[in-house]
Amino acid sequence: MKIAFTTIAAAMLGIASLPVAPPQPTDPLDDLFARGRAAQASTKTITAAFTDTSVSRLLRDPLVATGTLVATMPIRVVMNYTTPTVKTVALDDKHLVIAWPSGRNREDLDISDVQRRVNKYFTDASPKQLRELFTITLSSSAKDNVYSLEMAPRRKQIAEGLDRLRIWIDRDRLLMQKMTLEFPGGDSKTLELRDVRTNVPVDEGAFAILAAKR
Secondary structure (H helix, E strand, O other), rough: HHHHHHHHHHHHHOOOOOOOOOOOOOOOHEEEHHHHHHHHHHOOOEEEEEEEEOOOOOOOOOOOEEEEEEEEEEOOEEEEEEEEOOOEEEOOEEEEEEEOHHHOEEEEEEEEHHHHHHHHHOOOOOHHHEEEEEEEEEEEEEOOEEEEEEEEEHHHHHOOOOEEEEEEEEEOOOOOEEEEEEEOOOOOEEEEEEEEEEEOOOOOHHHHHHHHOO
């Protein structure tokens, strides 16, 4: 669950920023994805504050964590958690690293296969392919000023690991605000972004944890 959430979140960051002056839409979903793909080429860096909320049958109350993230494209993402536990979660196209302060504990996982599946089902899929893989609903709320994209798996292979993916996009800035993954059995993970900035200078040292993979 942790790996699926982190890798899909990173994939969505890659198509989070959309052009401010879109062409006249034909099909709303096709237009949204076309603008997202076009924006990928111009989005080099992303920084944001985040709230990560976990709901689990094993927990009495949701577990809420906060921190900041920095990302560069092609995909490198570092999430620095500050509450309730200080830790760093980082990934690139092949590795997921989870580290705690003072080097007391560190996990290094090979996520090559997971990343290939995420690319196949999300990042590289065309709108036509996405419609074959998911039942997709796109709506717009003037009250909340967001577009809401809901994706429910149509194929058993995907449904075994994911019940539903929901993404909320700011209608003015056309940036991803929030993403929720709902898993079979009732568990869920939500990533909510604040103060999102794109194409700002990023210190390469922020990604040292990935360079130090073991």
